[in-house]
Amino acid sequence: MSDIEVLLRMLSRRDELTAEEMRLLAALPKRRRLFARGETIIPSHAEPTECGLLVEGFAGREIMVGDGGRQLTAVKVPGDLLDLCTLLMRVTDHAVVALTSCVVSFISHRELLLVIEGCPHLGRLLWLTTTLDGAIQRNMSVNVGRRDALTRMANLICDLYHRLEIVGLAERHAMRIPLSQATLGDLLGISAVHVNRTLQTLRRRKVVSWNTSGDVVIRDYNRLAAIAGFDPVYLNLVKLSR
Amino acid sequence: MSDIEVLLRMLSRRDELTAEEMRLLAALPKRRRLFARGETIIPSHAEPTECGLLVEGFAGREIMVGDGGRQLTAVKVPGDLLDLCTLLMRVTDHAVVALTSCVVSFISHRELLLVIEGCPHLGRLLWLTTTLDGAIQRNMSVNVGRRDALTRMANLICDLYHRLEIVGLAERHAMRIPLSQATLGDLLGISAVHVNRTLQTLRRRKVVSWNTSGDVVIRDYNRLAAIAGFDPVYLNLVKLSR
DNA sequence: CGTCAGATTGATATTCATCAAGATCGGTGG
DNA sequence: CCACCGATCTTGATGAATATCAATCTGACG
Numbered sequence: 001m002s003d004i005e006v007l008l009r010m011l012s013r014r015d016e017l018t019a020e021e022m023r024l025l026a027a028l029p030k031r032r033r034l035f036a037r038g039e040t041i042i043p044s045h046a047e048p049t050e051c052g053l054l055v056e057g058f059a060g061r062e063i064m065v066g067d068g069g070r071q072l073t074a075v076k077v078p079g080d081l082l083d084l085c086t087l088l089m090r091v092t093d094h095a096v097v098a099l100t101s102c103v104v105s106f107i108s109h110r111e112l113l114l115v116i117e118g119c120p121h122l123g124r125l126l127w128l129t130t131t132l133d134g135a136i137q138r139n140m141s142v143n144v145g146r147r148d149a150l151t152r153m154a155n156l157i158c159d160l161y162h163r164l165e166i167v168g169l170a171e172r173h174a175m176r177i178p179l180s181q182a183t184l185g186d187l188l189g190i191s192a193v194h195v196n197r198t199l200q201t202l203r204r205r206k207v208v209s210w211n212t213s214g215d216v217v218i219r220d221y222n223r224l225a226a227i228a229g230f231d232p233v234y235l236n237l238v239k240l241s242r
Numbered sequence: 243m244s245d246i247e248v249l250l251r252m253l254s255r256r257d258e259l260t261a262e263e264m265r266l267l268a269a270l271p272k273r274r275r276l277f278a279r280g281e282t283i284i285p286s287h288a289e290p291t292e293c294g295l296l297v298e299g300f301a302g303r304e305i306m307v308g309d310g311g312r313q314l315t316a317v318k319v320p321g322d323l324l325d326l327c328t329l330l331m332r333v334t335d336h337a338v339v340a341l342t343s344c345v346v347s348f349i350s351h352r353e354l355l356l357v358i359e360g361c362p363h364l365g366r367l368l369w370l371t372t373t374l375d376g377a378i379q380r381n382m383s384v385n386v387g388r389r390d391a392l393t394r395m396a397n398l399i400c401d402l403y404h405r406l407e408i409v410g411l412a413e414r415h416a417m418r419i420p421l422s423q424a425t426l427g428d429l430l431g432i433s434a435v436h437v438n439r440t441l442q443t444l445r446r447r448k449v450v451s452w453n454t455s456g457d458v459v460i461r462d463y464n465r466l467a468a469i470a471g472f473d474p475v476y477l478n479l480v481k482l483s484r
Numbered sequence: 485c486g487t488c489a490g491a492t493t494g495a496t497a498t499t500c501a502t503c504a505a506g507a508t509c510g511g512t513g514g
Numbered sequence: 515c516c517a518c519c520g521a522t523c524t525t526g527a528t529g530a531a532t533a534t535c536a537a538t539c540t541g542a543c544g
Contacts, residue, residue, distance in 0.1 A: 065389060071387040088369060089478045090480055092475075123365070127330060135327065138316075189386070193535095196493090197493095234335035236332075494538100495536090503528085503529100504527090506526100507523080508524090
C-alpha cells in the first residue's frame with residue numbers, strides 16, 4: 001500500500017475528500033523510514049519539525065512512570081498520524097515507540113501548514129483527526145480506570161478490530177495483532193502474567209482465539225462487545241457533512 | 243470575571259493574542275446558563291449545535307461503565323471549552339456533568355466557524371486547545387493506568403493546581419477544590435473509601451492539607467510532585483511563536 | 485543441539501473494593 | 515433553641531482481583 005493510501009482511507013471514512021484534496025495530500029514530500037521493534041520513533045521532550053504517518057506496523061505512545069515501568073497510553077495503527085500534536089505544541093510530552101517493526105513517512109510541519117493554508121477544509125480534517133485521537137484516548141482512560149482485566153482486554157480487541165478494518169487490515173472478524181503479552185500489559189495497565197490468564201479466559205469462553213504468532217479471530221463478536229461494554233460512537237464512523 | 247475573561251487567560255498563556263482576536267472572541271454571542279451540581283450539561287450521544295465555555299465551577303466528562311458505575315475521564319476548570327470536539331464530531335461520545343454548581347456560556351457552532359474562517363490564527367488556537375485537551379487526557383490515562391492510589395491523587399492535585407493557577411483560581415499553593423470524595427474516586431478510578439485513606443496519608447505526611455469544605459493547600463510542592471512523578475510538560479505552558 | 489524470547493503455570497503477597505457501622509456537620513422545621 | 519435529617523466523612527473488618535516471584539514449557543532460529 002502506498003504511503004498515502006492508508007491516510008486517505010482513514011480520512012475518507014470520516015469525511016468526503018475531493019480529488020483535489022487527495023492530490024494535495026499525495027503531493028506532500030515524504031521521507032520514509034523503517035524502525036525496528038523497540039526503537040523510539042519520536043522521543044519525549046523533543047521539538048520535532050515534522051510529523052510521522054504510520055504506514056505499516058504498530059506503534060505506541062509511551063510515558064514512563066516513576067519506578068522504571070512504562071505505560072502505553074495509545075496504540076497507533078497504519079493510517080494514524082503519530083504526532084500531529086507537535087504541529088501546534090512545541091514540545092512532545094510523550095515518546096512514540098515501535099511496538100513491531102514499523103514503516104513511517106515523515107512530512108515536514110512547514111509543508112503541511114502550507115497545504116492547510118491553501119485548503120482550509122483539509123485543515124479542518126486534520127483538526128478532526130486530533131479530535132478523534134482525543135476520543136480514542138478517552139476510551140482508553142475509561143478502559144484502564146475502573147474495569148477489570150477481562151473487560152479491558154475485550155475493549156482493546158474491539159477498538160483494534162474497528163480501527164484495522166477501516167484501513168483494510170481486518171476483515172470477517174480476523175486480524176493480526178503481533179504484540180507480545182508484555183506489551184499488551186503495558187497498554188492495559190496490567191501485568192504480563194495477568195494478560196496471559198485473561199486471554200485464556202477469552203479462549204476458554206470461545207469468544208476470541210489468539211495464537212502465539214498474533215493471529216486473532218473474534219469468534220463471537222456480540223459476546224465480546226458485551227464483555228467489553230463496547231460503544232463504537234467514539235470512533236466517529238459517521239461521515240460529517242462538509 | 244466576565245465570560246470571556248477566563249478563556250482569554252487560558253489561551254494567552256499558550257500563545258499571543260492580538261487585540262483584534264480578543265475583540266472577535268469577546269464579540270461572539272453567548273447564552274449563559276447555570277447548572278446545579280449533578281446536572282448534565284451536555285448529554286452523551288447528542289448532536290449539540292453549540293459549544294460550552296465553563297466560566298465558573300468544576301465539570302467532568304462522564305462515561306458510564308457497564309455495571310452502573312461511572313468513570314470521569316477529565317475534570318474541567320473555568321476557561322475550558324467543554325465540548326469543542328462536537329464542532330467537528332457530530333455525535334458526543336460522552337456526557338459532561340456539573341461536579342459543582344457551574345456557570346456555562348454557550349457559543350453556537352455556526353458563529354464560531356464564521357470567526358475561524360475570518361481569522362485562521364484563531365482557528366489554529368482552538369485547534370491547539372483540542373491538542374491540549376488530548377495531552378491532559380493522556381496524563382489522566384497514565385494516572386489511572388499503572389499507578390497506586392497515592393500517586394494518582396498527588397498527580398490530580400498537581401494537575402489542578404497548575405490549571406487553576408492559569409485562570410487565577412490558585413495562588414501560593416492554595417486553591418479550592420469543592421469535590422466530594424466520591425467524585426474524586428470517580429476521577430481517579432478508586433473507591434470513595436480509598437480516597438479518604440489516601441488523603442489521610444497525604445495529610446499525615448504533611449504534604450497537602452485538604453479540609454472538608456474543599457480548601458486545599460500544598461504544603462510541600464516538591465514532595466508532592468515527587469510522589470506524583472509529575473512532569474508539567476503536557477500542560478504546554480511555553481508560548482508558541484506565531 | 486543450544487539458546488533465547490516469550491508463553492504458561494503455580495504459589496504467595498499486596499492493594500484495593502466492599503460492606504457495615506459510627507461520627508460530623510450544615511440545614512431545617514417545630 | 516433544639517431535635518432531627520441527610521449527606522459526607524471516617525473507621526474497621528473481610529474478601530476479591532491482581533501483582534510478583536519463580537519455575538517450566540514452547541517454538542524459532544542459528
